[in-house]
Amino acid sequence: MNQDTTLDAVAGLLAEAQRILIITGAGISADSGLPTYRGIGGLYHERLTGEGLTIEQALSGEMMARRPDICWRYIAELESNCRGAGPNAAHRLIAALEQEKSALWVLTQNVDGLHRAAGSQKLIEIHGTVHHLCCTECPHERDVADFTGLDIPPACPVCGGLLRPDVVLFGEMLPEQGIQRLERVLAAGVDLVLSIGTTSVFPYIAGPVWWARQEGIPSVEINPGDSEVSGLVTHRLRLGAAEAMGKLWARLHPDAPAGH
Structure with a gap:
């Protein structure tokens, strides 16, 4: 056909x-x-992070809990590649x-x-979506257009806890x-x-x-x-x-x- x-x-x-x-x-x-994610020419196709991690390791729930700075670094990289797109x-x-x-x-x-x-x-x-942030310590949550001006990793303005995007990380x-x-x-x-x-x-x-x-x-x-x-x-x-x-x-x- x-x-x-x-x-x-x-x-x-x-x-x-x-x-x-x-x-x-x-x-x-x-x-x-x-950019596509894992396909040929994708953002993380056959590429390790600067820390020698696979992107699945860097963007995992375990990494968010253990080293939120590393996890957030690559979440922010993904978001910056999406910024301004319609x-x-x-x-x-x-x-x-x-x-x-x-x-x-x-x-x-x-x-x-x-x-x-x-x-x-x-x-x-x-x-989930990168445009919704939730505190890991208290009920605070908010929508953001992008990550401009955010500290990485960002702290909750209410309790000082860690904010994270409302997305499913690897292993979650x-x-x-x-x-x-x-x-x-x-x-x-x-x-x-x-x-x-x-x-x-x-x-x-x-x-x-x-x-x-x-x-x-x-x-x-x-x-x-x-x-x-x-x-x-x-x-x-x-x-x-x-x-x-x-x-x-x-x-x-x-x-x-x-x-x-």
């Missing part, structure tokens, strides 16, 4: 589906100028598609907040609320699962695609490279997220002006 035929087929599935689960990873934010066409078109469907949910691994900035409301930020448990929400979405039933810009190495990210395959529900992967679910989906588009979503939107809305 050539690319245009596949695009037509996927557009047809999107047109018919009312309950959709879209799973996104770092690849969807690449068109906003953000949603791209893929984020915006997903948010627009949500307005047309009875239930379109986004399960994202990204902590950059771009889906929320684009207007997505049915959103499961399974790894996923938020129970997010997992339960995903389970409820799947239990209610979906008509289509889309995986966009993720290598799907985590079981909870690949899981919905496996579930769709077992249930006979169509699934789509939008990814220029291969992933853990490439052999499971019913349709593959080897395209970047913004290009693919733009082409699909044009098929769904042939009379709409280009560049929504």
